[in-house]
Amino acid sequence: MNYxxxxxxxxxxxxxxxxxxxxxxxVTRTERITPNMLRIHLTGEDLxxxxxxxxxxxxxxFVTDSKGFMQMRDYTPRSFDNxxxxxxxxxxxxxxxxxTLWALKAKVGDKLEIGGPRGSLVISxxxxxxxxGDETALPSLGRRIEEAKAGTIMTSVVSVTAPTEExxxxxQATHVARWVYRHLNHAxxxxxxxxxxxxxxxxxxTYVWIGTEATVARxxxxxxxxxxxxxxxxxxxxxxxxxxxxDAHDKLx
Numbered sequence: 001m002n003y004x005x006x007x008x009x010x011x012x013x014x015x016x017x018x019x020x021x022x023x024x025x026x027v028t029r030t031e032r033i034t035p036n037m038l039r040i041h042l043t044g045e046d047l048x049x050x051x052x053x054x055x056x057x058x059x060x061x062f063v064t065d066s067k068g069f070m071q072m073r074d075y076t077p078r079s080f081d082n083x084x085x086x087x088x089x090x091x092x093x094x095x096x097x098x099x100t101l102w103a104l105k106a107k108v109g110d111k112l113e114i115g116g117p118r119g120s121l122v123i124s125x126x127x128x129x130x131x132x133g134d135e136t137a138l139p140s141l142g143r144r145i146e147e148a149k150a151g152t153i154m155t156s157v158v159s160v161t162a163p164t165e166e167x168x169x170x171x172q173a174t175h176v177a178r179w180v181y182r183h184l185n186h187a188x189x190x191x192x193x194x195x196x197x198x199x200x201x202x203x204x205x206t207y208v209w210i211g212t213e214a215t216v217a218r219x220x221x222x223x224x225x226x227x228x229x230x231x232x233x234x235x236x237x238x239x240x241x242x243x244x245x246x247d248a249h250d251k252l253x
Contacts, residue, residue, distance in 0.1 A: 009233060010207050011125040015053055020118050027110045034165045038091045038103050042112060047085045052077040053120035055144035060115040065098040073099035076139040090139040094184055128206040131156040132220055136240040137211030138167060148173035157196050188243040190219035207234050214239025
């Protein structure tokens with residue numbers, strides 16, 4: 001089940017947004033889509049020219065911490081609609097950072113300031129996808145699945161704490177979901193994810209996207225490149241967070 005030599009290369013295009021500004025938005029609705037995932041619906045005229053070209057984009061969320069200092073955190077635009085002036089952001093509530101605390105207390109009419117995205121990385125010329133993530137990557141992973149076109153074949157391997165944290169995605173693509181369960185105290189243990197990957201056939205020309213806790217991301221990247229033969233040009237890995245370190249990100253490629 002090792003990776004076969006690709007017959008073409010993926011196309012990666014970087015787009016820089018000329019105008020990066022802060023936008024002030026208002027909360028219109030909050031919902032728990034799973035016990036540990038909170039969805040915030042936002043609106044505002046500032047969204048008229050909002051742009052997010054890739055499911056891998058990040059915006060800055062500006063919130064005030066308990067000491068009155070302004071803090072910034074990165075979040076994925078889960079979905080947006082310029083005409084309707086709508087933006088949706090999902091918050092994994094497994095940690096008690098300032099943005100999570102804001103989301104947990106948010107109510108209709110509350111204001112939120114955001115900035116960006118500064119740029120987008122658009123990946124195309126890919127028919128097969130292998131998506132590896134955890135709770136923090138579900139907004140990006142879910143958006144990628146839902147935006148995929150018919151004819152795209154996708155497999156996702158996502159580690160969560162329990163079956164109640166599973167999400168369902170509506171998509172035109174052919175999508176197979178694999179869920180891995182582990183306690184959050186063991187979120188930096190790559191073994192369960194690698195064990196699940198060993199049972200998955202990786203078709204030729206499969207692009208691998210990894211977004212997990214940093215230790216897991218490194219181990220999965222090493223396993224797929226060294227043992228399964230996935231070329232580095234067909235893989236993108238990010239440490240979305242690091243256990244025990246606040247606001248940590250680790251780009252591995």
